[in-house]
Amino acid sequence: MGTLKPLVIGDLVAKHPVIQGGMGVGISLSSLAGAVAKTGGIGIISTAQIGFREPDFKKNPLEANLRAIGQEMKKAREIAPEGIIGFNIMVATKNYASYVKKAVKAGADLIISGAGLPVSLPEYVAEAAEEAGIVLKTKIAPIVSTVKSAMVICKLWDRKYHRAPDLVVVEGPLAGGHLGFSREELKNLGVDTSEVDLTYKQADYDEEVKGIIRLVKEYGDKYNKKIPVVTAGGIYTHEDVLHQLSLGVDGVQVATRFVTTVECDAPEEFKQAYILAEKEDIVITKSPVGMPGRAIKNPFLKGVGEVPFRLEHCYQCLERCDRETIPYCITKALVNSAEGRTGEGLVFCGSKAYLATGLETVEEVMNDLVGEN
Incomplete structure (x- = not known):
């Protein structure tokens, strides 16, 4: 049996320190997120054009997407009534505030937000709870890639909202989809941006992760709370998970490995x-x-x-x-x-997608990641 510690985010406790990364369009919806939550991880639904299957999507994309947020959350909850389920919402999304508010009102346990710095996220979740007349329970987590970006968001939330993140997700250069690095930054980390990743200066980025952990701890101490840090990008095997945990992080976010599961919402x-x-x-x-x-x-x-x-x-x-x-x-x-x-079409993926050899179940993937095979 594995001995990995649970991932604790305030009053949320996930049996396994694994967050399934949000993947749009239509790759991580209720089926995948619900299955991950049911197995003891944290399931994440992507709001990126989430309503693309709605009949009025082309005519009213915003309305279709907001409607689908509620529908997908409901279906995920039916799969995992006691599980932890959240949303990934890109800051770059047009009408970003509307998506955040809908996710809160739909009962999201967690909102993870990147593709830009979520400077106004605390404001939007608070407004949503007030509008709905509910107690705000949704945890919020920025995605950062450097000490500098982590410092900007923590300092800003501290000054403007007198609060700190509930969780910080550190997305490294081996992640899939849109990356939080310029081409120049990727090159500096040894990532070949012309074609495939031939080399990668992992030790250099490991030091960046440790710097983010130290920074986040400062803000956790200030607000007298533990702010967990999880890493993402290129995490595919149990050995990958153990390496990340050895840096001092509290958990990992994994996306690509879950694509080739039976439960993933992506088509065959x-x-x-x-x-x-x-x-x-x-x-x-x-x-x-x-x-x-x-x-x-x-x-x-x-x-x-x-x-x-x-x-x-x-x-x-x-x-x-x-x-x-x-x-x-x-x-x-x-x-x-x-x-x-x-x-x-565009097939976004992480750096280790080529390791997939066939379909697995979410439970099999989770057991392998946490070393319980």
């Missing part, structure tokens, strides 16, 4: 893209909004820039998106993949 074609991927197929690409992202090389990515792109419909997804200059619509690209047309 998406899961097969992971299973069939070789190491050299995993590349750093540029998102339409300028951020580096990690994805599987496929016909869609090879064709970007070769064919003139004309935006036919705007799904109102990201705050900073120049419709005149984008090489493709990221919502359309991600929805295509979420609907099984992976050759016509």
Whole structure:
């Protein structure tokens, strides 16, 4: 049996120190999040274009997405009535405040927020509870990638809201999807941004993680509470988990490993893209909004820039998106993949997606991660 300690976030206690990372569009919804929560981890639903299956999504994307937040939370709760279930909400989302408030009102145990610094998150969750006439129980966690970004958010929340985070998620350079690093920062950490990750200065980033832990402890001491720190990015095996815990973190956030589970909300074609991927197929690409992202090389990515792109419909997804200059619509690209047309879409993944060899159950993955096989 494993001997890993539970992950404690205030009054929330997860049996296993494993948070399942939020993956949009349509990859981590109620089925995956509910299954992870049921096995003793923390299940996370991604709000990124969460309502893409709603009949009015194209016409009213905001309304469809907000409606789906409530629906997916309800279904996840039915799977894991006693489990810990939360949402990942990108700061870059257009109408960000509306998503946060809906998640609180839907009963989220936790909101994890990145893709920008969630400077106003405390304000939005407090307003949501007040509007709904409920006691605020939702825990909040910023995603940071450096000591500098952790310091900015902790200092700002301290000064403006007189509070500290309930949890801090440290997302490293081996993560999937949009990354919290510039291309220059990735290169400095030894990540080959032209093609595949050939080298990685793990020891250097380990020191960054330790610096974040020290900083977060200062704010925890100030507010007389324990603020757990979890790391994310490139965590696939039990050995990966043990390495992260050896740095002094309280838990890990794992996304890619859960994609190839039976319970994952992704279509079979998406899961097969992971299973069939070789190491050299995993590349750093540029998102339409300028951020580096990690994805599987496929016909869609090879064709970007070769064919003139004309935006036919705007799904109102990201705050900073120049419709005149984008090489493709990221919502359309991600929805295509979420609907099984992976050759016509963007397949985001973590650096170790190529390790997938077949489907597993969430319980099997969890047992392997925590060493209880």
